[in-house]
Amino acid sequence: GESVGLHLPTLSVQEGDNSIINCAYSNSASDYFIWYKQESGKGPQFIIDIRSNMDKRQGQRVTVLLNKTVKHLSLQIAATQPGDSAVYFCAENRKKGGADGLTFGKGTHLIIQP
Amino acid sequence: NAGVTQTPKFRVLKTGQSMTLLCAQDMNHEYMYWYRQDPGMGLRLIHYSVGEGTTAKGEVPDGYNVSRLKKQNFLLGLESAAPSQTSVYFCASSRIRGYEQYFGPGTRLTVT
Numbered sequence: 001g002e003s004v005g006l007h008l009p010t011l012s013v014q015e016g017d018n019s020i021i022n023c024a025y026s027n028s029a030s031d032y033f034i035w036y037k038q039e040s041g042k043g044p045q046f047i048i049d050i051r052s053n054m055d056k057r058q059g060q061r062v063t064v065l066l067n068k069t070v071k072h073l074s075l076q077i078a079a080t081q082p083g084d085s086a087v088y089f090c091a092e093n094r095k096k097g098g099a100d101g102l103t104f105g106k107g108t109h110l111i112i113q114p
Numbered sequence: 115n116a117g118v119t120q121t122p123k124f125r126v127l128k129t130g131q132s133m134t135l136l137c138a139q140d141m142n143h144e145y146m147y148w149y150r151q152d153p154g155m156g157l158r159l160i161h162y163s164v165g166e167g168t169t170a171k172g173e174v175p176d177g178y179n180v181s182r183l184k185k186q187n188f189l190l191g192l193e194s195a196a197p198s199q200t201s202v203y204f205c206a207s208s209r210i211r212g213y214e215q216y217f218g219p220g221t222r223l224t225v226t
Contacts (some may be wrong), residue, residue, distance in 0.1 A: 032213055034213075034214060034215075036217075041220075042219060042220070043118075043204050043217035043218050043219045043220050044157070044204070044217045045217070046214055046215075046216070049213070049214055089156070089157070091157075093213060102157075102159075102215060104156045104157040104158075105156060106154060106155070106156040107156060
């Protein structure tokens with residue numbers, strides 16, 4: 001199965017609340033992780049990344065947490081806004097079948113309720 | 115900077131027809147990638163390139179060919195389109211191998 005996956009396909013939150021999107025990975029050798037946001041009809045857009053030698057990284061209203069012990073990655077979005085509605089993908093950098101690139105999870109659809 | 119651009123944005127093909135998707139980037143990136151995105155499947159790597167004149171197979175290369183004659187361009191070809199190739203195709207580029215990738219807006223291809 002997918003080595004990069006998400007626990008929930010859809011997450012609905014109230015505007016102004018914090019959102020947490022989770023991601024599990026299975027390859028302990030992966031050394032880099034990245035979160036993308038994809039709005040309807042558009043290409044994925046970089047949000048934040050983290051290397052395996054870090055546990056936490058913060059950006060503007062976003063925080064990524066990496067727990068290597070349980071192979072878990074999360075994206076926290078503070079004070080969610082209507083513009084945050086999108087599909088969020090996590091991805092890891094690992095060799096898969098000799099190919100190079102990022103392996104993506106299926107995505108979580110974040111819905112912001114007014 | 116335009117970043118990563120893709121042409122065309124939409125295309126409908128009949129089974130057996132051929133076409134070429136063009137990807138261009140103006141960031142002087144060495145690495146370029148082609149993905150397809152299908153509902154429930156996420157993004158899957160078709161082919162990639164580690165520099166001008168190089169190409170390599172990704173996870174789902176069958177039925178596709180690519181060329182990288184110029185550093186800024188990466189072409190994806192379908193020689194004989196099949197309905198199973200109906201998908202949204204994304205091109206991406208990166209400065210460093212396998213790290214932050216910049217994506218184009220996508221090409222929606224329908225094969226009937």
